[in-house]
Each structure stands twice: as structure tokens, then as C-alpha cells.
Amino acid sequence: MSTSAEGRLPHEKGFHISWDQIHRDSRALAWRLDGKGPDGGAWRAVVAITRGGMAPAMIVARELDIRKVDTISVMSYHAGGGKADQRREAQVLKAPDADVMGDGTGILIIDDLVDSGKTLELVRQLYPNAHFATVYAKPEGEPQVDTFITGVSQDTWIFFPWDMALQYVEPYRGKD
Template sequence: MTAPPPAEREILTWELNGQACRELARLVLDDGFVPDIILGIARGGLIPAGALAYALDCKRLISLNVAFYTGVGETLAEPVMLPSLLESSGLIDQRVLVVDDVADSGKTLKLVDDYCEQQGRVAEVRNAVIYQKPHTITAPDYCWRTTDKWINFPWSTE
């Protein structure tokens, strides 16, 4: 698949990313959700997860590595969780905010949400993304914008 022309892309700048993360944090705060842990999905979710951790004053920031995209518009058949140092017992009785850059198919969020819930005794799992696609199978609890375009993120295109 060839990359769509720039006119058919959503462009997120560093400045707009700051605005998006602040607005996402406000959505979480206004909803009354206070996460004990922010879990960033590597790689795309790491920068928004760090920003949300600061904005929500959450000191416990962890990550999970999930591989799904292999190129522009190209994915594996299913997302794959890569080896990680995450100690799942650390999720017990915790309110977890899972953060990623985009809920495209929604399969990555579903994989991570299911993983958290399978660890047992997780108090609550919610997720936040900068963008969601209209066709996602996992609607995020918090989303900054919806788009059907390919997204250029500043951390992966500049």
C-alpha cells in the first residue's frame, strides 16, 4: 500500500500534541477518574502517557510493548505483546489508565485492556487516546479527536 498524499493526512504538530494531552487530562479530571497507574503502549503511546502522567500528577508510569503496524496502513493480522518487564502483580487493586496515540482498529487497546483485566483484581481499567478512528472496535473512554485519515505524529514523522 502506498502512503496517502499529505493532503489526505491528519497532521499533529508538537504544539497541537501539547494541547491534545492537556485536553485529554481535563477530560479525565472532569470525569472524576484518578488513575493509580498510567500504562503507556509503546511506542506511540509513550509520549502522550508521559504528558498525561505529569498533567494528572500520577507518578506511576509503566509501559507495555505491542507490535501491530508494519508500515503506513499495514498491520500484522493481530497485535502482538512483546516481552516486557511489567510485573502484573503491580496492577492488583489499581485504577489503570491505558494510553495510546490512536485507536485505529482498536485491537491493540482490546489486547491491553484484556491483559489488565486477566491479571485479576484490577480495580478499574480505562483508556485514553489522542485520536480514534470511526471504525475502531474498542471505543476509548477519553479521546481528543476522531478522524478517518492517516495520522502523522511528530514523534514518528519528523
């Protein structure tokens, strides 16, 4: 197997996130956003970009005592049939309540990760005055996010806890 960077599969430079870590990092995001809203420091609502933004948005909303929570569903990947997921043009599958959103002023839009920035770019076109926050950010997508906690390299594949299952793995040698 090749050890050069160009010969690696996306998961070979992996960053595994536990439930505890996503919780800690999402709380850190909330603390960074606290008091930064346009209405005397308050935010009007939280909108999670589904599906990855739902857990961080729930934690941010709880920490900042924001009761209005909605979602926007954006699809920018599809199964590649034997190859890694393939990127395609982002499209909105479900929009948040238009009466709450307006132009986005006072709205926190939360996602787990900004990768290429295409998803946030699309959502920013819809809500130009919203504040975009992610827990993790890759360099290509950083220009699309206003606040994030941890930067990771573009070639790192992040394994989130909701994408992994706990399962028994046989020992390399011997039996249990």
C-alpha cells in the same frame, strides 16, 4: 493520478500533528480524565502503549501528578516490504508490572491513536477494568476506547511528530 477516494494512498488524506498540537491535545485528555478515577477521582498509575502512547502518557501523568508510570509494548504492524505497513495479529512484547496492574482497576492506559482497535482489544483482555484513553480515535476503534479527544475518519493517515523529520526541501521553481 487518480483523485477518487479508492485510488488514494493512505498518506494522501493526511493529518499532520505538530509537537505543539500533541501537547495541547494530550493536556486536554488529562483535563477530561481529571477526577474521573475510581479512588476518590484519583488514578493509581499510567501505562503507555509503546511507542506512540509514550509522549501523551508522559503529559497526562505530569498534568494529573501521577508518579507511577509504566509501559506495555504491543506489536500489531510490520514492514510490508515496499507496500504500506501490514497489519498482523497483535502480540505483547513487554508487559507492565503485574503487582501494579492487577485487573486494571484505577489504571489509565494511554495511546496516541486507536485505529482498528485490535491493540486496545488485546490489552483490555489483560486488564478489563482499566480505563483506556487515546488522543485520537478512528470510528473502527472507538468501541475499544473509553475517552478520546479528537475523532478522525478511518481513511485518514495521521503523521505524528515523532515519525517525521525536519529537512530542507528545494523550492518548486528556482533556487534559493
